[in-house]
Amino acid sequence: MPPLSAALSTHRRDLLKLIGATSVATGLLPALPARATPQPPAPAPIAPGIVKPLPPEVFTIRGTNAETRFEAFRDTGHLTPADRFFVRNHTSTPRLNENDWRLTVWGGALNGRRSVDFSYGQLRSLPSVTRTAVVECAGNGRSFFTTQQGEAVSGTSWTLGAIGAARWRGARLRDVLHRAGISSAAVDVMPRGLDDDFISGGLNLGRVRRPLSIAKALDDVILAYEMNGEPLPYDHGFPVRVIVPSWIGIASIKWLGDIEVSDRPLESPWNTQFYRLFGAGHPPAGSQPLTRQTLKSAFEIPVGAALEVDRTHRLTGRAWSAAAPVHTVEVSTDGGAHWHRAHLRDAPRRHGWVRWSLPWHPRRTGPVELLARTTDRAGNRQPDRTPHNTQGYLFDGIVRHPVTVVAPG
Ligand SMILES: Nc1nc2c(c(=O)[nH]1)N[C@H]1C(S)=C(S)[C@@H](COP(=O)(O)O)O[C@H]1N2
Numbered sequence: 001m002p003p004l005s006a007a008l009s010t011h012r013r014d015l016l017k018l019i020g021a022t023s024v025a026t027g028l029l030p031a032l033p034a035r036a037t038p039q040p041p042a043p044a045p046i047a048p049g050i051v052k053p054l055p056p057e058v059f060t061i062r063g064t065n066a067e068t069r070f071e072a073f074r075d076t077g078h079l080t081p082a083d084r085f086f087v088r089n090h091t092s093t094p095r096l097n098e099n100d101w102r103l104t105v106w107g108g109a110l111n112g113r114r115s116v117d118f119s120y121g122q123l124r125s126l127p128s129v130t131r132t133a134v135v136e137c138a139g140n141g142r143s144f145f146t147t148q149q150g151e152a153v154s155g156t157s158w159t160l161g162a163i164g165a166a167r168w169r170g171a172r173l174r175d176v177l178h179r180a181g182i183s184s185a186a187v188d189v190m191p192r193g194l195d196d197d198f199i200s201g202g203l204n205l206g207r208v209r210r211p212l213s214i215a216k217a218l219d220d221v222i223l224a225y226e227m228n229g230e231p232l233p234y235d236h237g238f239p240v241r242v243i244v245p246s247w248i249g250i251a252s253i254k255w256l257g258d259i260e261v262s263d264r265p266l267e268s269p270w271n272t273q274f275y276r277l278f279g280a281g282h283p284p285a286g287s288q289p290l291t292r293q294t295l296k297s298a299f300e301i302p303v304g305a306a307l308e309v310d311r312t313h314r315l316t317g318r319a320w321s322a323a324a325p326v327h328t329v330e331v332s333t334d335g336g337a338h339w340h341r342a343h344l345r346d347a348p349r350r351h352g353w354v355r356w357s358l359p360w361h362p363r364r365t366g367p368v369e370l371l372a373r374t375t376d377r378a379g380n381r382q383p384d385r386t387p388h389n390t391q392g393y394l395f396d397g398i399v400r401h402p403v404t405v406v407a408p409g
């Protein structure tokens with residue numbers, strides 16, 4: 001991780017590059033024929049508050065967030081490089097300094113002491129674990145409630161790219177809690193981020209935080225300081241973030257600052273008013289707070305791609321399930337009448353995704369909706385539609401992926 005000043009000057013260099021590009025284009029103007037309307041260079045997309053570059057061929061900007069285009073995974077391996085990893089920010093990325101950083105563990109379920117601090121160095125000197133896990137937003141796929149099911153939902157209109165897989169290295173939350181003196185009375189812990197307070201509908205909801213049961217906290221949660229062998233990038237939680245394998249993305253708090261350890265159940269807006277299922281068919285106060293993600297599959301082909309007729313195309317994509325390793329992926333090129341088993345290119349494992357492929361030799365021109373569906377080893381299979389919830393969480397339905405088969409050009 002570059003020191004703050006270096007990062008700032010990188011940012012300045014990027015700005016200069018933009019300015020440079022503009023003046024080069026301006027310099028060309030006199031040479032253009034008089035009739036041509038000068039086209040200014042397309043501005044680089046900007047999501048307020050995201051530090052890393054967001055090239056338009058990789059990301060779709062959605063408010064303060066950036067979704068990875070699924071076709072941008074095609075030439076990546078099993079792991080998602082940090083520069084292609086989606087960003088979900090409630091506010092904006094803080095540029096923290098690891099030397100000033102402290103993790104404070106506090107609350108009513110610590111033996112004797114009121115709070116215990118860990119420096120970055122102390123956290124890094126604890127035994128480390130490394131594990132591959134996807135981080136997937138609870139709202140990934142949300143837009144399909146509307147486009148496929150005709151239902152209104154609130155929240156960011158993600159397609160399927162609010163997910164990425166990385167190799168995370170860090171300390172076990174369990175070890176940190178034990179070192180802090182957690183008592184047997186603990187029932188919940190609540191990690192909280194150091195990013196700005198989140199304002200929603202004019203109300204200040206405070207800093208992003210969400211409780212976690214003690215059972216999960218002591219199981220497989222890690223406090224990660226590395227992503228794919230490098231220090232965490234600013235946008236993904238530098239210097240330390242929580243990684244909660246198999247749970248919805250909001251559990252994996254970035255820019256971790258403190259953890260409350262409580263002998264009573266904890267609440268925050270992120271487990272009461274958000275991240276429950278609301279609406280018809282759900283209790284008035286919503287379902288239980290969401291924990292585990294669902295299962296999905298996706299094509300690594302641009303939506304609306306033109307594929308030549310009478311040629312063999314290699315359809316590729318990815319599939320994943322939070323409940324169990326992927327068992328099968330099936331693809332239909334005729335609207336669901338026939339399904340073909342795709343070849344799995346990775347050994348299916350929990351918390352990861354698998355790359356899959358299937359050859360396809362279309363013999364007729366025209367529009368086609370490709371379908372993919374996955375089944376996991378626990379027997380879960382993607383349904384034709386997902387029961388509605390007003391905030392559009394946990395979409396798991398089969399997604400129709402339109403392409404066009406065209407005559408040879
Ligand atoms: N402090 C903090 N942590 C956070 C968030 C946030 O806005 N602030 N967003 C959460 C949500 S909703 C998701 S889906 C994941 C996204 O992680 P990423 O941006 O590294 O992809 O981070 C989670 N952790």
Ligand SMILES: [Mo]
Pocket residue numbers: 088136137138139249250
């Ligand atoms: Mo999320």
